[in-house]
Structures are given as structure tokens and as C-alpha cells.
Amino acid sequence: MDRGAALKRAGGDMQLLRELAGLFLQDTPYLVTEMEQAVASADWKLLERTAHRLKGAVGNFDAKCLHELLAPLETAARAEESTRIEELFPQVKRELSKFQTELDGLFKEAA
Amino acid sequence: MKILIAEDDSGSRRLLEATLKRWGYEVFVAADGEQAWQQLMSPGAPPLMILDWLMPGLDGVEVCRKARADKRLRSCYIILLTARDSKEDLVAGLEAGADDYVTKPFDAQELQARVHVGSRVVQLQSELAERVVELEASLSREKHLQGLLPICCYCKKIRDDSNYWHQVESYVADHAAVRFSHSVCPECTDKFRKDMGLPPEEQNAA
Numbered sequence: 001m002d003r004g005a006a007l008k009r010a011g012g013d014m015q016l017l018r019e020l021a022g023l024f025l026q027d028t029p030y031l032v033t034e035m036e037q038a039v040a041s042a043d044w045k046l047l048e049r050t051a052h053r054l055k056g057a058v059g060n061f062d063a064k065c066l067h068e069l070l071a072p073l074e075t076a077a078r079a080e081e082s083t084r085i086e087e088l089f090p091q092v093k094r095e096l097s098k099f100q101t102e103l104d105g106l107f108k109e110a111a
Numbered sequence: 112m113k114i115l116i117a118e119d120d121s122g123s124r125r126l127l128e129a130t131l132k133r134w135g136y137e138v139f140v141a142a143d144g145e146q147a148w149q150q151l152m153s154p155g156a157p158p159l160m161i162l163d164w165l166m167p168g169l170d171g172v173e174v175c176r177k178a179r180a181d182k183r184l185r186s187c188y189i190i191l192l193t194a195r196d197s198k199e200d201l202v203a204g205l206e207a208g209a210d211d212y213v214t215k216p217f218d219a220q221e222l223q224a225r226v227h228v229g230s231r232v233v234q235l236q237s238e239l240a241e242r243v244v245e246l247e248a249s250l251s252r253e254k255h256l257q258g259l260l261p262i263c264c265y266c267k268k269i270r271d272d273s274n275y276w277h278q279v280e281s282y283v284a285d286h287a288a289v290r291f292s293h294s295v296c297p298e299c300t301d302k303f304r305k306d307m308g309l310p311p312e313e314q315n316a317a
Contacts, residue, residue: 009126009219016129023122052165053120056194059216060122067216 001102005062020060021107025100028057032096038077039089047085048077051092058099066095112230113157115139117147117174118192119166123215127161127192134223136230144169148177151184158186158233159226161213164193164204172207179208186236188229192217256287 010017031050038047051074058066069092076084114136118124124140131138139157141147143166150156151174162171169177171191178184191209193200194216204212210232211225260282261270268276280291295303301311 009216011130011133011219013129016126020122020126023125027121052194056215057120057122059194060126062216 001061001063001065001099003106005064009060009062018107018109021103024057024061025103025107028054031057032093035089035092039085042082044077044080044085048074051077054096061099061103063099066092066099069095112159112233113137113139113155114226115141115147115150115157115160116162117141117144117160117166117171118163119143120163123163130219130222131161131226134226136226143167144171144174147174151178151181151187156184156187158237159188159229161190161192161226162209164191164195164200172204172209175204175208188233190225190229192222253288256283
């Protein structure tokens, strides 16, 4: 995550950015779980929906790297391209984990 | 100006709310289409709104359609905000009644400019509506002699909208910007003179 870009998106308001980080950490873990379930059960419609929603959520932090993984994952799910999905999904998981750690750090920083 | 936002993702919702507040708008927040609709149905509903397309239950496009079908909300300004960016989606959104369409993640400057357009349109419509109210009031104050008037064949009294019969003189005076100057026509003059046993009036020499 590019912290400068994320802060710019939040209008330079560090408190707001911290609040957004908190909301993401609170409200998106279930999406990650759903995504894993979708891949495990080859439910491509569910995968498309969750990838789309996560893509929207990370967009609030200008997280280009994740956006560039989630967008093709969403497309692959829509096209039911299981090979492409198998390729992308581990990368998405890795990046999401890193992202969550970064946000966690940001959220816990003293005001 | 009041603006309503409907967005089901908590972070996106908070970011949009904070951004619009920073731009000086009074923000009303809805977490889904149903909440948005409830707010629109309440008195003092915002004339301007940003609706996320994909929401559980009532989605943005459905709220849009419902608003356009409602007499009170027909003229509100609707911006659809969505990650769906194909040409088909754009057309579908606008056909459903949205005034504008912004793709996510939004560019702040672009969104600000488009919301400003919306607020200008709302302002203009509000001024026009006020003018119409003024004109209607003035029209009803003015006197009009028009339409089909029930008139008595014998005494020529006229019946008004409340079923009262009025002398022609008083009816016309109430419904037209006229005044009467009273005199006697030649036929009535002759009749009067006859009734009084007077000889007919001398015709003026040609």
C-alpha cells in the first residue's frame, strides 16, 4: 500500500484514514473467507461477487497492486476460467494478508 | 445543499461521506437501497443523491427507477457510482433514470465537479418551481372572464361556480377588470317614456 496515495484519497485526514483502516479490518475478513469457500467449492458466481466487493473496498486506499490482482480474478470468475483462477488466487491471498498487516499497523499507530 | 449517499461497503460509505462533507455538503447516509428509499420518502429528503449500483436488496438502479416513477422525486438529481464500467452498464444506468454515472474508485476532482453540476441543476429547478408558484398565485388573483357561463334566458342573471345567480353587472365587475358607466339605451328610454305616458323622444335633426 502506498500510504501517501491512501492519505491523499482521504483528503489528508490521518484520522479518517485510520478510521477507514479500522472499518476494513472489521468488515472484510468475512469476504476473504467467502472467497476461499468459493474457490474450494468452485462457486464462480460467489467468487466474482466477493472479488468485486473486495476490489471496491481496497480501492478506498488506492491499493493498486491488490486492485490489479482482484480485477482479473473477478473477470476470470465471470468467465469461469478455473486455470486462471488457480493462478491468481494464491497471489491475491498473499497480497491481502500483507495489506491487512499494513492496515493493522496503521490503525494501531498513536494519534 | 443536502445530498444522500447509498453505499453498502462501510469503508466506501465513510470515505464518500467524509469527502462530501469536506466539500460543504450536508450528507445523509444510507447503507443500502431500502434505507435510501426510506430517507427519500421522508419530508425534507435531499434533492441530490449518489447511489452505489450493486447493493443487497434494493440496488441503486432500482432506487433510481422508483424515484423517477414518484411524482415528488421525479426531478431529483441522481448520480450512479459503480465499479461496473462497460458501455452497456452506462447505458442501462442512464436509461433507468440516472442523471450521471461515475466509476469506482472515484477520482475526487471529477466527482466534485459532477456533484457540483448536480447542485446547479437542483438550484435551477428550485428557482423555476418558485417562479411557477408565484405565477400561479398571481394568475388566480387576476380577474378572468372566460369559459361557459350559465345565463338566465329571461332576466339574464349569471350563475357562478357556487351556484349563486348574479346580476350581469355584478358578475362582470367581479370577473373582469372593468368599471361601468351607467346610462339608458334608446329602446329602454322609449319604453320608459311610454310607461310614464310621455311622448317618444324627439329624434335629433340629421
